[in-house]
Amino acid sequence: MKPKKIWLWTLSALHSLLLVGVSLFVLSLPDTLDDEVFLITYTSLFRKLIIHDDDKPDSKRFLFVNVAWEKQLIPKNDKHGFPIGTQAITDRKQLGKFLQILNQKPDNHQFLFMDIFFTDSTDQDDLIRKELPKVKNCLISYHKDKNDKPVYPIFKAPLGLSDMESDRPMVIKYKLIQGDSLKTTPLLLYEKLHNINYEEGFLWDYLGETPILNSFILDYRIRPYNVFEDTLYSKVYLGELLSLPAEVVHEFTKDRIILLGDFEDRDIHKTIYDKMPGTLILLNAFLSLESKDNEVQWSFLFYLFIGYLFVSVKIFMIKDPLTQWVERKLGKDSFMVALLIDVTFFLVYLAIMSIISYFLFNIHLAILFLSFYMYGLLLVLSFIDEWLTERRRKIGEQMEVFNQ
Numbered sequence: 001m002k003p004k005k006i007w008l009w010t011l012s013a014l015h016s017l018l019l020v021g022v023s024l025f026v027l028s029l030p031d032t033l034d035d036e037v038f039l040i041t042y043t044s045l046f047r048k049l050i051i052h053d054d055d056k057p058d059s060k061r062f063l064f065v066n067v068a069w070e071k072q073l074i075p076k077n078d079k080h081g082f083p084i085g086t087q088a089i090t091d092r093k094q095l096g097k098f099l100q101i102l103n104q105k106p107d108n109h110q111f112l113f114m115d116i117f118f119t120d121s122t123d124q125d126d127l128i129r130k131e132l133p134k135v136k137n138c139l140i141s142y143h144k145d146k147n148d149k150p151v152y153p154i155f156k157a158p159l160g161l162s163d164m165e166s167d168r169p170m171v172i173k174y175k176l177i178q179g180d181s182l183k184t185t186p187l188l189l190y191e192k193l194h195n196i197n198y199e200e201g202f203l204w205d206y207l208g209e210t211p212i213l214n215s216f217i218l219d220y221r222i223r224p225y226n227v228f229e230d231t232l233y234s235k236v237y238l239g240e241l242l243s244l245p246a247e248v249v250h251e252f253t254k255d256r257i258i259l260l261g262d263f264e265d266r267d268i269h270k271t272i273y274d275k276m277p278g279t280l281i282l283l284n285a286f287l288s289l290e291s292k293d294n295e296v297q298w299s300f301l302f303y304l305f306i307g308y309l310f311v312s313v314k315i316f317m318i319k320d321p322l323t324q325w326v327e328r329k330l331g332k333d334s335f336m337v338a339l340l341i342d343v344t345f346f347l348v349y350l351a352i353m354s355i356i357s358y359f360l361f362n363i364h365l366a367i368l369f370l371s372f373y374m375y376g377l378l379l380v381l382s383f384i385d386e387w388l389t390e391r392r393r394k395i396g397e398q399m400e401v402f403n404q
Contacts, residue, residue: 096127
């Protein structure tokens with residue numbers, strides 16, 4: 001191999017490694033770019049709804065308990081403590097009764113997640129305060145305020161952060177560790193059920209010995225339709241459940257992960273599959289961890305390296321066969337046209353890489369940022385090459401004059 005080609009492939013390989021690192025960094029960010037939203041939406045819909053690659057988790061594993069219409073009114077005070085009216089919260093008395101029934105057989109259920117934010121005290125809190133510490137395998141939600149400071153509930157219990165942490169109105173990605181070190185509910189649920197601990201790393205983090213991404217695009221395995229319109233999963237209103245004998249409630253909850261939250265009224269978020277309850281989004285993040293959607297596989301890193309290697313060769317060749325063909329067809333004045341064709345090439349090439357990555361590894365790639373980076377790099381290298389070529393031409397003319 002000629003030295004020039006050796007340098008070309010060596011430089012391209014080093015650049016490819018750089019792009020792999022950049023990709024891991026971009027994937028770790030909590031938000032996505034607009035072009036990614038479009039690609040993520042339509043590739044996901046195609047996969048789920050057209051080719052029906054949509055395996056569902058075990059339908060007997062979960063019980064969805066809806067508290068949307070279990071309300072009680074309590075006084076509402078302003079920030080100075082003066083009463084300004086009333087507010088509706090989830091009925092504490094009903095919740096206390098449900099916990100009391102669960103505690104009659106504490107080992108009956110597998111896990112209880114109460115996606116309810118207990119911030120206000122009422123005169124009906126005694127039963128919850130008595131029963132909640134007795135519940136085995138339990139998490140209740142807490143949130144952050146507008147300054148990203150944790151706001152904890154009034155009851156003592158194992159807590160999980162249940163925020164989405166996204167600047168856009170649509171929930172696309174989920175971040176496992178938020179703030180400095182706040183573990184989210186899906187991560188805590190996974191750690192407790194599988195007895196595996198999370199550890200932070202440099203390019204990626206670890207869940208046990210598995211390298212993972214802290215932030216990842218959600219793959220919604222269970223959607224509202226599966227819970228509320230078909231009969232695949234068990235769902236019940238809390239009032240209906242409490243109207244049954246305790247023995248029947250124990251049958252409903254036996255060996256199940258119980259998800260108790262507002263599935264219809266307030267805790268609703270926009271996703272690529274339209275509106276979805278926050279509790280269901282958190283569950284899907286947990287299911288993504290179980291399915292290793294955010295695992296950093298060596299095969300994935302190798303795939304990125306090879307994909308970036310070939311596009312890097314095109315960049316460092318500057319006038320690759322595609323650019324040369326455009327110039328032959330349209331003339332040398334078509335330099336800018338060739339560059340515009342190049343940026344289109346980068347977009348299409350990286351979009352194809354992202355689609356393949358999604359189907360093989362369930363990971364979408366950031367294509368717009370990388371496309372414009374590659375286009376900018378090629379533009380700079382092209383102008384440098386043109387300047388050097390012109391410089392060499394002028395030096396050659398001066399040498400000819402000198403030799404004459």
